[in-house]
Amino acid sequence: MGNERWSRRKFVSRAGKTAGAAFLGLSFADFLAACGTSTSGTSGSGKLEIFSWWTGPGEKDGLAEMFKIYTKKYPSVTITNSVVAGGAGSTAKAVLATRMQGGNPPDSFQVHAGQELISSWVKASKMEPITSIWNSEGWDSKIPKDLKDIVSSNGDVWSVPVNVHRGNALWYNKKLLDSKSVNPPQSAEDMTSALSQLKAKGITTPLALASKGGNWQVQMLLENNILASGGADFYKNVMSGKASFTDSKVTQALTWIKQWLPYANSDSSAIDWDEADNRLIAGTAVFHIMGDWAKGDFTSKNWVPNTDFGAVPSPGTTGKYMIVCDTFGLPKGAKDRDNAVGWLKVCGSQEGQAAFNPKKGSIPARTDVPASLFDAIAQQFMAEFKTDTLVPSSAHGSATPPNFASGVNDEMGQFLQNKDVTKTASNLQKLSDEFLKTA
Amino acid sequence: MATASAQRVVVERLPKSRSLRLPPWEKITPLLLVSPSVILIAVFVYGFIGATIRTSLVRWNSALPDYTFVGLHNYQRLFQLERFQADLVNTVHFTAIFLAGCIVLGLGTAVLLDQRLRGTLFFQNVYMYPLALSFVVTGTVWRWILNPNSGVNVILDNLHLGFLKSGWLTDTHTALNSLGIAAVWQMSGFCMAMFLAGLRGIPEELREAARVDGANEWQLFWRITFPLLRPITLSAVIILGHISLKIFDLVYVMTFGGPGYATDMPSLYMWVATFAQFLYSRGAAIAVVLLLMVAVLIVPYLVWNLRGETEQ
């Protein structure tokens, strides 16, 4: 028997017939409510389904704030909040994939800026360009060009950035670091010596390391270090298949990780990033290299920025900003397209970003949101965001397609065990050959 | 139910007599009765296996289906992958410790319980209750016990046996064995049940006769009892062996394959490659390899069981 039985065309026709049926994440009650209000088909009424994996404390609240703003503008639209929890978005991505393939897309969905969207759904012509919205809203003057480039391909823009997380940050227990009279490290060499000083002063595992949930945390170490050793241009080249992973700059990056590992906890595979944060709070570790969502975690545990903890760019990356950026796009065949366009405008608006980001712990993608809304570290990052060189993260889907990134995850998990720089570099190059050159 | 034979073989013997004859117009009824099941199994088992084989021969390695035929390329690539090579080694290693653990513990407990002591029933129930639990529950609990920061290491500290402490699930060298401990804990009761049923099927007269001939209990076990249990042992090896090849839940819950590839298995990698990395064709290729491994074990076993059936 052949696969024709469930061919894609059939999916589409089937899904079309049952369009609007209660499907994933859409409860039956929501469905009925939506039916009740969708009598007129014009813009500004009906329903809107927004798909995301924002279920955590801060992020959920940020999303709710944006919904509030949307509802104020379009009071008769009923919003369906389709959230899929679990696995740092990987579950949600799998669910989204089945819906996109089934011709039953949500009206708009959360996606990391760049390749995560472009190498898959844009390439498959499942997305509508939003260039005209971008232009009519005048976002060119508000959102940095580097960021626009990440969400663009072939002269069109494909999604609206709502926030920017920083991937290259080093978090430290300020009181502990001060008490040991060690300065926050600036370069990778500084880091190695700081770690050895701290160990000599009685902290056996000064570096907190997490790798539970797919080793993406280690992949962040790698990309931050490549940025440090090779600079922004080399980083972009190697992540697009134009430079080799066997280059000495990559082996340098791996060597640094290898030098730091003896100072890290050995049970990284059993803990996730938030538990690594806890080690800083408990004082068993001093440093944690992690994205700025760690800040939200610290503050939620009543740790005060610049008093209890501090942050600097990850070693050797001063002046560079590793972007982890959430965006929303417009799938073809969205059932409530006009409402979705309104949603994208809220996402890109000053008001929307000012409401969303303080809750989420990120900084706005727009440069005109008042800094006074944010905490001290976010203000520091906002200032640096305006002047730093911006590069897209590979670990979080912007620089490279998902199948490459997941292969790197595997390699980095293995690297923690075998610490073999040459072999890992050559395996990374194999992944590059397989997934970056053809992309 | 004739205990000993029912456990040794999967299939109850049918009576020697032929089944009743039906007039021609009624012959269709039995076929109609089984037809829903036959159709479902034909589609969901054999049709789907065919579809999986097809997927393994094409170039579908993103979220979007791509049915470009690439022959055996995915298999070639698969066997070159460090992760899959590690999977194969892990499967062999895990199966060895799992089988050894279950059989030693299962046989040991069965022999102990066969000593006609008071309270046997209580101990029997205690040794078997893990079988009623899901691997997810087992994994959740053992993940805690084998967490270097909470569980068994604390006991060792308290007993001043700190030198026995280990990273358990977090150390590449001990992770697979730690996983094995949890798996043996859960499944050894199955082995025990099979052996116990076998032991109770051995006529007491046989052993009495040997005792009269001057055999001691030790000789009795190795010369009489154990040889009689051999077919049950073979069944247990095959059943547990195929469970071991398919082990998924426990790995997913306890380690998700880590640290590194230390506890990764083909069954888990298939799932990860397909549903997390969207490498559908690679996932399908792993699935086919896995199916072949299980078939090598199971098909002869089924033939062995069913032949006894038809010979009568």
Place this chain on the structure above:
Amino acid sequence: MSLLAPAATPSRARFSPMRIALYLVLILLAIFYLTPVFAIIITSLKTTAELARSTVWELPKTLALDSYSTAFTALAPSFFNSVFLVVPATILSATLGSLNGYVLSKWRFRGANLLFALLLFGMFIPYQSILIPLVQFLQGINLYGGIPGLILVHIVYGIPICTLIFRNYFATVPRELLEAARIDGASVIRIYRYIMLPISIPGFVVVMIWQFTSIWNEFLFAVTIAQTPTQQPITVALQNLAGSLAPEQNIQMAGALMAALPTLLIYILLGRYFVRGLLAGSLKG
């Protein structure tokens, strides 16, 4: 007949050093098997504040039920999802299995043995080998994502084991019973309805207990197919409870107990049927 019946009569010999040694071994083994339960109970009864490393194996100072209420709030919906999954899937797969078992033991047609072998093979396959087309198929008929799709899956893949157990059960029914019924003019279906079905109640008990336990505990299909948050069975929800950030051990353990309770109760109350299913099926993973 039943495995769980104690062997013959316990011998009356006085206690001897040998006997004491045997009991010692039995007790040590029992400790090994019971440690996880002990861990579940003491941990789940502690407050989060009491979870310090040095006291993890100590009894809780007070009986805190907070973790149970938290776990219950988090898992109750999926507990009932599992109930809604298990009940129809068990009944329907048992029904199909009993029809097949009846035909394959009593009305054998040409090729029945081959058919039976092909059916049985379906019980041993690694389900990974059908997972990709299964997902596509369920998407195609709009059953992907939740409990209804999972019910279908468990009915289908439960057919082989149910057929096997019923076939073995009906094989022991004497041919004379059927002959007599035929002479009275009963049709194939009437014989099933009025003779085989009533006498196969014990068979149904074995099969249904087996299916209930297997489906309740199943994870691979559940984690692949039923990912919609409101539609997860308890195994998936328990795992997600640990997967979410800041997992607290006391809550996880309370959740584990909740997930284990139904099958554990079945084992305690109906253990003899459970074991019969286990061995009759000799076994499915």
